[in-house]
Every structure is written in structure tokens, then in C-alpha cells.
Amino acid sequence: MPRNGSGVYGSPAGTAAVPNTTIESADYNAVVADMAQALTDSVNVQGTAPFQANQPMGGNKLTGLGAGSAASDSANLGQVQSTIVAHAASVGGTADAITATFAPAFTAWTAKIRFRFTAAAANTVGAPTINIDGLGAKIIKKQTGATLAPGEISGAGHICDCVYSGTDVILLNPWVTTFVDKVTFSKPVITSMTTLADAATIAWDMNSAPNDVRIVLSASRNLGLPTNINTGQRGQLVIQQDGTGGWGLTPNAVFDFSGGQTVLDLDKTANAQTVFAYSVIEDDAGAKKIQLERAYATGWDSIGFFKEFDAGLAGSTLIRTVTHGLGRYPSQIMPVMQCLSAEGGYSVGDRIYTLGSGGVDTNDGNGNGYGHCCGASTTEAWILVGLVVVKWKTSPSSNFNPGANWRMFLRVYA
Known part of the structure; x- marks a missing residue:
């Protein structure tokens, strides 16, 4: 054997030279063959032959290691620190059907792979998809597998950190900020105003229209049971008459307002606005209610404290x-x-x-x-x-x- 179990080379037994003694060909050939095998088993600096077994480093390190470029290459410490190979080299597609290319490319969707991409636009639907390296589109969801709300991929420049669950791509950093301590703003806090689509029964998704909402009445309408009602949510409900005026609005029973009325008390003058402050609460049985309090009506004063x-x-x-x-x-x-x-x-x-x-x-x-x-x-x-x-x-x-x-x-x- 050219090397023992500890990797130390020793010549074959009976091949040591003896003074004034002619070496036999068999002994000589044994040494030559053993040395040839030992050289073959040594590290090949030219890289023309692969390792044939795992290589223990004995507490030492490989130095001067080049950056890996293929999926089967080793990574040097710099690549591990930057994790740049896990960030998409290019992003294409649309806001709701994203494509991403990586270098090196992923070869398969494998559960628990983690990657990043820089978004080019905000999602507009609740089930956007991403296709990496042509492996097929997967739906992007958020923690616990919940559906995204429009805008949770916030737009161009949002660096999206993702993990593949084996079924869906989970976005780890949807654009939602939850404050856990007091926050001081030095500039105005601007909330969005969304105009709800006109219909015989007007629909309101309180996730996609989460702050102030406007209804423009072109006929007497019903305000249906909103979807995605969030306890603690609040804002303004602005109800505006069209150029004709005279229209009423009958809200769903989830809306709670004074007087035991079933139709909201509105200023029905043409183009007039009636503004209600709304807040979502839970009653003693845990049922959600949307409280309405009239705050303003065009041309009318309100009695204060x-x-x-x-x-x-x-x-x-x-x-x-x-x-x-x-x-x-x-x-x-x-x-x-x-x-x-x-x-x-x-x-x-x-x-x-x-x-x-x-x-x-x-x-x-x-x-x-x-x-x-x-x-x-x-x-x-x-x-x-x-x-x-x-x-x-x-x-x-x-x-x-x-x-x-x-x-x-x-x-x-x-």
C-alpha cells in the first residue's frame, strides 16, 4: 500500500537497499509501482483528475479560493457574506407576473430555497406570480401563506426577500409597517382616498381601500357588507351627490349610526358632500361593527362640545x-x-x-x-x-x- 491509514507513505517491505547486493528486478518494480500509485493518489495541481473521496482539512483552510460561478462550484467567504448569488441578476415580466434570472441559474424549485429580487412595480392583484430561471410560475404569498394585498410589493426598488415553501413563494418582507412604540412625524401624514365603484349595491374591500373612501351617488344605492373588516381601522367615508342630487344611501346592518335609522342622513343637494368618521370596533360578543359619526355636511354647521x-x-x-x-x-x-x-x-x-x-x-x-x-x-x-x-x-x-x-x-x- 503506498500510504497508510494516516496518509503517510512507506516503501514496500523487503525493498530496502543492502550494500554490495544486487537488487532484484521484482523488488525494484514493486518500489516503482508503489511510488507511481502514491503519485497518482496525490493532489493533482493541474486539475486534470477529481478527488475520489472526501478530503478532511485537519483544521486548515483553503486560501485564495476563486468565486464560484456555477451551481456546483464552491463559494468563497466573500460570496457567502454578500449572498449576491441569491439576488436576481435581472427582473422582467409585469407587476403581477414577474420573471427573474439568477447567475448561476437555479436548476429546480426546491423547498426552502431562499432568494431576493428587486421589484420593478407594485402588485395590483392578490396573487402575483414569479418565475425564476424558467422553472415555472409560483404564486407569491406572505407569512402563514396569506394572500397579498395590492401594494404589499410596494413598487420599483422594493427588495423582496423570499423563501419557497414547496408550494408557494413566501414574501418575508411585505410592505406593511407596524409601530411598536410611539413615532413622531415631522411632516404631514397623508392617507389615501379611494372612490368606490358605483353599483346598485356598492362593494367595499377594506384592505384595498383602507383609509378614506368616497361614494358618488348617481341614484339611490345600498352600501353592502364590506370585506376584510379590520378591527381598529378608521378613516372617513365621504358621500357625494352627483349633479342631480336627491339620492339616498342604505347601509348594511354592520354599520352602526345614531337614531335607529336605516338610511343615512345625507345632504341631498346637487354635488353636496356629507362626511362621516368611521371606526371598526368589536361588540361584547366579538362581532365587528363599523361606527359612523357625521362630521360635516356641505353648508351646515355642527354643534360642538x-x-x-x-x-x-x-x-x-x-x-x-x-x-x-x-x-x-x-x-x-x-x-x-x-x-x-x-x-x-x-x-x-x-x-x-x-x-x-x-x-x-x-x-x-x-x-x-x-x-x-x-x-x-x-x-x-x-x-x-x-x-x-x-x-x-x-x-x-x-x-x-x-x-x-x-x-x-x-x-x-x-
């Missing part, structure tokens, strides 16, 4: 004045009387929100006026109280004059 001021005991003829502090005229003033002690069928805490003449004459015959009037300046609000008459709660045909059992409040709206 209010503050109540204690104006003293009710019932006596006097003027009550409070300082509201708005620095401008209030939008509205409302007098309120609250029951302090049960009287006339009213319980403690019951309130009367409007005060009138009580259905009796406006004068008691002695020059004493009934009822009230309110006024305001930019600094104060007041109520002028006559002889207030209250109807019995349980007997509307009867009335009484409130006194120490009732207290007057003045509600001032900003």
Missing part, C-alpha cells in the same frame, strides 16, 4: 348670568332643570331640557310673565326666567311651579 353651568334654584323670576370663557358667541344655549326632590311624578335626578310657558297664559294677570328667554355675548350667557310652569309627569293636564325642589343649569355649546 358643551359645558353646563349651575344657575341656581329654579322657579323665581330673575336673570341668571354665567361666564362661559369662549371668547366668541356660543353656537347654542339650552336651559336644563334637574329635580332635587321628588315632585309632580318626577324622581330625583330627572331632567327637563326645554322650558316653556307650560300651556298656560303668558301672563298671570298680575303682570308676571311665564317662560324664559336666553342670550349670550362673547364672554357671558344668560337666561331670563319668568314664572316657570312644569307639567306633571304622570298627569299632563296638571302643572305646578317649581321651587326649591328644582335646580337650573345653563348648557352652553362651543
Whole structure:
């Protein structure tokens, strides 16, 4: 054997030279043959013959290793660090049917291969595909195998990091940002406005139209049950009349708005807009609801916040004045009387929100006026109280004059 198990060469037994002794041809030939075999088994620096077994390095390293260029080549450390061979050399196709070429090329779709490509455009559908090195198109999905939303491949320059699951290509970095701490923006935060397609029943995908949405009514319509309703999602719903106007909108029962109405309260003037703030919540049973709150209607003012001021005991003829502090005229003033002690069928805490003449004459015959009037300046609000008459709660045909059992409040709206 030319080498022992440790790789050390030793000449064949009985071939050592002896002084003044003629070597026999058989011994000589054995040495020559053994040396030839040992040379054959040595590393061939010309690269004309391959290794025939695994080569242990004994803790040493290969140095000066060239960069691999074929799939069966070794990679040097620089290539491993840059992973440049895992990034597509070129990208083509369309936004939703991507093609990518790698150097060296992949030879087959194999589960768990990882690669990257630089997108040229944003996806517009939920099932875009990629075909690498002509191996066949695979659908691109995101973590857990969920369908992509349009724009989760965000557009030109988005470096997409992917792993093949054995069935689909999983995009590891879809364009979605989740903040886990407070974020300060030094520029305006601009949300998108999407106009929903007109139809007898208008459809709303809350993933593809996730922020502010607009509906332009050209006839009375229904607003259907939205798809992809996301708890915590919020924005504005703008409902606009066309140039004719007069149209209504009946929303699905998932929309929750005040008054127990089934048709939204809209300004139906031609081209008028009614704006609702919406937010998605879950009720106590976990069912999702979309709360609507009207925020604006063309040409109409809304009543703002209010503050109540204690104006003293009710019932006596006097003027009550409070300082509201708005620095401008209030939008509205409302007098309120609250029951302090049960009287006339009213319980403690019951309130009367409007005060009138009580259905009796406006004068008691002695020059004493009934009822009230309110006024305001930019600094104060007041109520002028006559002889207030209250109807019995349980007997509307009867009335009484409130006194120490009732207290007057003045509600001032900003």
C-alpha cells in the first residue's frame, strides 16, 4: 500500500537497499509501482483528475479560493457574506407576473430555497406570480401563506426577500409597517382616498381601500357588507351627490349610526358632500361593527362640545348670568332643570331640557310673565326666567311651579 491509514507513505517491505547486493528486478518494480500509485493518489495541481473521496482539512483552510460561478462550484467567504448569488441578476415580466434570472441559474424549485429580487412595480392583484430561471410560475404569498394585498410589493426598488415553501413563494418582507412604540412625524401624514365603484349595491374591500373612501351617488344605492373588516381601522367615508342630487344611501346592518335609522342622513343637494368618521370596533360578543359619526355636511354647521353651568334654584323670576370663557358667541344655549326632590311624578335626578310657558297664559294677570328667554355675548350667557310652569309627569293636564325642589343649569355649546 503506498500510504497508510494516516496518509503517510512507506516503501514496500523487503525493498530496502543492502550494500554490495544486487537488487532484484521484482523488488525494484514493486518500489516503482508503489511510488507511481502514491503519485497518482496525490493532489493533482493541474486539475486534470477529481478527488475520489472526501478530503478532511485537519483544521486548515483553503486560501485564495476563486468565486464560484456555477451551481456546483464552491463559494468563497466573500460570496457567502454578500449572498449576491441569491439576488436576481435581472427582473422582467409585469407587476403581477414577474420573471427573474439568477447567475448561476437555479436548476429546480426546491423547498426552502431562499432568494431576493428587486421589484420593478407594485402588485395590483392578490396573487402575483414569479418565475425564476424558467422553472415555472409560483404564486407569491406572505407569512402563514396569506394572500397579498395590492401594494404589499410596494413598487420599483422594493427588495423582496423570499423563501419557497414547496408550494408557494413566501414574501418575508411585505410592505406593511407596524409601530411598536410611539413615532413622531415631522411632516404631514397623508392617507389615501379611494372612490368606490358605483353599483346598485356598492362593494367595499377594506384592505384595498383602507383609509378614506368616497361614494358618488348617481341614484339611490345600498352600501353592502364590506370585506376584510379590520378591527381598529378608521378613516372617513365621504358621500357625494352627483349633479342631480336627491339620492339616498342604505347601509348594511354592520354599520352602526345614531337614531335607529336605516338610511343615512345625507345632504341631498346637487354635488353636496356629507362626511362621516368611521371606526371598526368589536361588540361584547366579538362581532365587528363599523361606527359612523357625521362630521360635516356641505353648508351646515355642527354643534360642538358643551359645558353646563349651575344657575341656581329654579322657579323665581330673575336673570341668571354665567361666564362661559369662549371668547366668541356660543353656537347654542339650552336651559336644563334637574329635580332635587321628588315632585309632580318626577324622581330625583330627572331632567327637563326645554322650558316653556307650560300651556298656560303668558301672563298671570298680575303682570308676571311665564317662560324664559336666553342670550349670550362673547364672554357671558344668560337666561331670563319668568314664572316657570312644569307639567306633571304622570298627569299632563296638571302643572305646578317649581321651587326649591328644582335646580337650573345653563348648557352652553362651543
